[in-house]
Amino acid sequence: MKYISIALLFLGISVTAQNAHVHHDSIKNLEEVTVKNAAKKKIETEMKMAVSVDEYLSSSDNISFIKRGAYAWEPLLNNMSTERSTVTIDGMHIFGACTDKMDPITSYVESNNLAAIDIKSGQEGSLHGATVAGSIDLKRRSTPFSIERKWNGSYQSGFEFNNKQFFNLGNVSYSSNKFVADGSISYRKADNYYDGNDDEVKHSQYKKFNTSLGLAYKTSDLSSIRLDAIFDMAKDVGFPALPMDLSLSRALITSASYKQLFKEGLVRVIDSKVYFNAIEHYMDDTTRPENLVHMDMPGWSTTYGLVSKANIKKNSYSSEIQLNAYDNLSIAEMRMYPQDRSKRSMFAYSWPWVTTRYGGLSMNNYWDISEKSQLSLGGSLGVNYNYSKYVEFNWIFHPGAPQEKTRFLPSLHAGYQLDIDQFNFSVGTGYGHRAPSVSEGYGYYIYNSFDRYDYIGDPNLKNEISYEGNASVGFKNEKLSIQGKVNYFYIQNYIIGRVLSMGSPMNYQSVGVKGYTSLDYATLFNMSMNAAYDILQHLHWKGTLTYARGMDDKAGNLPFIRPLSYQTSLHFMHKNFGIQTSVNGDFAQINYSPEYGEDQTSAYTIWNISANYTFKINKVKTVVQVGAENLLNEYYSTYADWGNIPRMGRNIFTSLKFNF
Amino acid sequence: MKSFNFFVIAIFFVITSCTIDKTDYEAEIDSEVPEYYEFKEAVSLTSGIYKISIEALNGTFYKGYNELHLKVINTQTNQSLNTSEVTFLPVMTNADGSTNSCPHQYNLEYNAANGYYNGYSLFTSESVTTASWKLYVSFTVDNQKYEINKDVSVEKQSNKNLNMTAFAGKDNEQYFIALVSPQKPTVAENKLVAGIYKYNKPTTPAGTFPDPSQFSYSEVTGYTLKLDPRMPEPSMGNHSSPNNQDLTQQSDGLYHGVVNYTMTGNWTLNLIMMNQNGLILKGTVVPTDFTPGVEGVKSELYIDTLF
Numbered sequence: 001m002k003y004i005s006i007a008l009l010f011l012g013i014s015v016t017a018q019n020a021h022v023h024h025d026s027i028k029n030l031e032e033v034t035v036k037n038a039a040k041k042k043i044e045t046e047m048k049m050a051v052s053v054d055e056y057l058s059s060s061d062n063i064s065f066i067k068r069g070a071y072a073w074e075p076l077l078n079n080m081s082t083e084r085s086t087v088t089i090d091g092m093h094i095f096g097a098c099t100d101k102m103d104p105i106t107s108y109v110e111s112n113n114l115a116a117i118d119i120k121s122g123q124e125g126s127l128h129g130a131t132v133a134g135s136i137d138l139k140r141r142s143t144p145f146s147i148e149r150k151w152n153g154s155y156q157s158g159f160e161f162n163n164k165q166f167f168n169l170g171n172v173s174y175s176s177n178k179f180v181a182d183g184s185i186s187y188r189k190a191d192n193y194y195d196g197n198d199d200e201v202k203h204s205q206y207k208k209f210n211t212s213l214g215l216a217y218k219t220s221d222l223s224s225i226r227l228d229a230i231f232d233m234a235k236d237v238g239f240p241a242l243p244m245d246l247s248l249s250r251a252l253i254t255s256a257s258y259k260q261l262f263k264e265g266l267v268r269v270i271d272s273k274v275y276f277n278a279i280e281h282y283m284d285d286t287t288r289p290e291n292l293v294h295m296d297m298p299g300w301s302t303t304y305g306l307v308s309k310a311n312i313k314k315n316s317y318s319s320e321i322q323l324n325a326y327d328n329l330s331i332a333e334m335r336m337y338p339q340d341r342s343k344r345s346m347f348a349y350s351w352p353w354v355t356t357r358y359g360g361l362s363m364n365n366y367w368d369i370s371e372k373s374q375l376s377l378g379g380s381l382g383v384n385y386n387y388s389k390y391v392e393f394n395w396i397f398h399p400g401a402p403q404e405k406t407r408f409l410p411s412l413h414a415g416y417q418l419d420i421d422q423f424n425f426s427v428g429t430g431y432g433h434r435a436p437s438v439s440e441g442y443g444y445y446i447y448n449s450f451d452r453y454d455y456i457g458d459p460n461l462k463n464e465i466s467y468e469g470n471a472s473v474g475f476k477n478e479k480l481s482i483q484g485k486v487n488y489f490y491i492q493n494y495i496i497g498r499v500l501s502m503g504s505p506m507n508y509q510s511v512g513v514k515g516y517t518s519l520d521y522a523t524l525f526n527m528s529m530n531a532a533y534d535i536l537q538h539l540h541w542k543g544t545l546t547y548a549r550g551m552d553d554k555a556g557n558l559p560f561i562r563p564l565s566y567q568t569s570l571h572f573m574h575k576n577f578g579i580q581t582s583v584n585g586d587f588a589q590i591n592y593s594p595e596y597g598e599d600q601t602s603a604y605t606i607w608n609i610s611a612n613y614t615f616k617i618n619k620v621k622t623v624v625q626v627g628a629e630n631l632l633n634e635y636y637s638t639y640a641d642w643g644n645i646p647r648m649g650r651n652i653f654t655s656l657k658f659n660f
Numbered sequence: 661m662k663s664f665n666f667f668v669i670a671i672f673f674v675i676t677s678c679t680i681d682k683t684d685y686e687a688e689i690d691s692e693v694p695e696y697y698e699f700k701e702a703v704s705l706t707s708g709i710y711k712i713s714i715e716a717l718n719g720t721f722y723k724g725y726n727e728l729h730l731k732v733i734n735t736q737t738n739q740s741l742n743t744s745e746v747t748f749l750p751v752m753t754n755a756d757g758s759t760n761s762c763p764h765q766y767n768l769e770y771n772a773a774n775g776y777y778n779g780y781s782l783f784t785s786e787s788v789t790t791a792s793w794k795l796y797v798s799f800t801v802d803n804q805k806y807e808i809n810k811d812v813s814v815e816k817q818s819n820k821n822l823n824m825t826a827f828a829g830k831d832n833e834q835y836f837i838a839l840v841s842p843q844k845p846t847v848a849e850n851k852l853v854a855g856i857y858k859y860n861k862p863t864t865p866a867g868t869f870p871d872p873s874q875f876s877y878s879e880v881t882g883y884t885l886k887l888d889p890r891m892p893e894p895s896m897g898n899h900s901s902p903n904n905q906d907l908t909q910q911s912d913g914l915y916h917g918v919v920n921y922t923m924t925g926n927w928t929l930n931l932i933m934m935n936q937n938g939l940i941l942k943g944t945v946v947p948t949d950f951t952p953g954v955e956g957v958k959s960e961l962y963i964d965t966l967f
Contacts, residue, residue, distance in 0.1 A: 282680055292953050293895035298680045333683050338893045346925030348847055392848030396920045399849060399903060502902035508895060508952035
């Protein structure tokens with residue numbers, strides 16, 4: 001019983017701390033607990049039971065993707081690229097090792113080692129460190145301690161016909177009252193996919209292997225230690241939108257944490273973790289004999305860090321305090337080979353051994369003013385330090401730039417929520433700084449195949465300063481729920497690449513040199529509308545509409561802003577049988593930006609359908625699913641597809657899952 | 661436990677293997693470009709009780725620019741002389757018996773701080789069997805003039821960053837440009853130093869050999885070398901770099917500027933030489949277009965480098 005009460009205590013805390021702004025009467029709290037527990041069991045979208053992390057993320061309203069192929073999509077939060085958001089795994093900072101952002105953090109995990117993905121918009125996400133767009137925290141699966149010894153497992157396999165993707169995902173967990181072990185292993189292999197015209201999209205294949213292990217040991221009734229590791233390896237990953245492919249990437253992500261719960265007092269939980277992760281990412285073009293220049297682009301990123309979090313609760317006040325510290329070393333090289341291979345190869349660093357150190361303290365506070373209203377106030381203060389070992393590379397474009405740079409990154413945010421009967425309202429505001437990323441500050445001839453420019457970083461860039469406002473209004477009754485959200489960002493010193501009058505391209509495909517510079521400001525507006533309606537007891541409808549607009553200081557369009565887009569789905573479930581269908585698409589991209597290399601992308605509509613059936617073989621719960629994406633085989637590419645690479649055509653997928 | 665075992669194997673794999681090593685950037689440049697700091701004796705000449713010791717970097721005369729440190733030593737007292745008038749003249753004899761010299765400092769200056777005579781010689785070719793270099797040195801002690809000479813060997817300069825070029829300007833004068841530094845450039849802003857010399861055509865008939873008036877060279881003054889560095893390799897498509905500075909003469913008589921190398925490899929310093937009045941004596945403007953697959957067009961006046 002003791003353990004249950006502790007578990008409940010902790011669940012209660014995590015619910016109030018994390019979701020306090022959503023619901024607050026006790027019944028709904030319980031609902032939240034169950035919902036959360038359910039969510040912890042599955043990373044899947046409504047359409048598809050076996051999804052990749054990318055597919056799962058794309059089912060969220062404020063996430064969109066830049067795609068360079070079938071693999072490793074770069075998530076855009078609030079239509080902002082990954083420099084502006086913090087992407088973490090259980091609060092651990094990890095930085096990709098590819099200068100071209102071919103390895104967002106989301107590419108180093110697999111859906112079967114994650115429990116949930118926690119997305120926070122804007123400065124609310126500053127808990128994990130300085131941000132503008134918000135935070136994406138990938139939560140790893142961790143089985144709780146149990147009184148009885150328990151083994152759990154699941155195995156999932158499937159095949160997708162379009163790109164002959166075959167995947168196997170396996171999970172096993174063991175729990176007892178002192179010891180817990182979680183393990184997962186997965187392998188995916190896909191060939192080239194075919195677009196809506198049934199043409200093969202060359203260089204879109206991939207192979208990915210991922211495994212993870214978590215071990216937890218209860219050191220006392222109220223404390224535990226936990227060791228976690230993820231190993232991920234991708235090989236032979238094609239990027240059709242790029243002139244080169246990935247030959248190998250490897251990530252080792254490890255952490256050791258200690259958690260202490262307190263039965264009474266102000267502080268309820270302290271969870272501290274030290275972590276280490278190392279990423280290697282080797283791009284080369286040996287698969288592209290048509291290239292004029294043979295080139296290698298290896299990259300390495302190594303991070304050590306500490307994250308320590310305390311949850312405080314007293315009466316109607318609750319708070320989270322988090323200390324973040326990390327040290328990252330990013331190295332990227334490029335080596336070009338002359339046509340006469342006996343001649344000397346040409347070498348430069350695209351990241352000249354750049355160290356980033358960050359230390360910051362963040363805090364989120366919540367007060368329940370009444371049963372119906374809640375106030376939140378939070379902020380963070382961080383110190384960001386950069387050091388460029390081979391600063392002479394940076395001096396070529398920025399003579400005399402400092403080798404070291406220290407920046408202070410403050411942030412503040414406030415919000416108010418109000419529930420009146422079936423309505424809920426919220427307003428919020430935020431202010432925050434972010435430091436330029438390694439590429440923005442110290443990048444050197446980083447080729448961007450979207451606008452075909454070589455990018456140069458500027459160590460003297462000012463902090464980007466964001467002022468944001470957000471509001472939401474919702475209505476919910478037994479059958480219908482509607483939620484509307486808007487946010488607006490005014491970002492001072494907005495960092496973007498602009499054509500430089502000096503220098504000449506280094507990469508043979510490129511047309512010029514762009515330098516990262518600060519615009520005076522840029523503005524971004526995001527809007528989303530969600531509705532759900534239970535048509536019948538077993539028939540449910542959901543719809544989403546999103547719109548965004550981004551403008552620079554001369555009222556020109558910003559790139560990679562999603563046009564008006566929609567999704568609508570019907571979901572029928574009865575007993576062991578379920579069927580889902582959805583239609584989604586984008587309207588034509590009216591506000592595109594030729595200045596930043598965009599052309600207009602036309603509208604498209606995709607229809608998907610799937611059916612699943614659940615049954616038991618002996619005691620093993622089995623789910624089988626068959627479905628089709630892009631059923632009408634539409635030929636399309638989206639606003640964020642590099643080089644207008646067409647998306648996948650009709651894709652029939654099948655999957656089978658066993659739960660032990 | 662099975663997955664645990666697998667995991668252990670996987671970890672082991674990660675720790676024990678590294679498919680691509682990081683480039684040791686500094687070592688890589690070192691391997692291509694020797695850098696010499698130390699002056700060592702390259703040749704010694706004796707006349708009676710006096711010994712002349714000429715030091716050059718690495719104890720070797722190379723084709724191109726050589727800074728020289730010369731000492732006159734009384735072998736009996738083992739003391740260095742500092743009041744002598746020292747002259748220095750390198751002469752090359754070709755297979756047909758004709759002779760020529762190269763830019764050099766004829767009257768050496770005594771450097772009291774370091775205790776040697778300073779000079780330079782810009783050897784315009786390497787010693788081969790059919791053409792050999794001889795140094796003619798004279799010095800005066802106690803009003804007595806000593807003249808000695810000795811054959812020396814001029815080696816090939818394997819460091820392309822110390823390349824030189826010889827050419828006739830539009831004014832029909834014979835010019836020489838030699839790179840003096842950096843010996844070892846890096847991907848960075850590099851201070852570029854070069855010497856520009858011209859041959860002074862003799863105005864009088866030749867006297868007794870070796871008549872210095874027949875072998876007279878001088879530093880040119882007040883010229884400008886306009887600089888446009890580019891990578892000539894076809895795959896680099898005429899790539900160039902920003903923030904370079906043209907070379908102008910400084911108080912040491914040499915020409916100083918800035919060259920930015922954006923990556924290692926072969927580079928061409930495209931030059932335009934202008935005299936005091938801005939008149940172009942040699943060199944052409946090169947195309948600035950980015951032309952992947954096409955070898956970069958060079959100026960008619962250029963020096964290649966490699967690091």
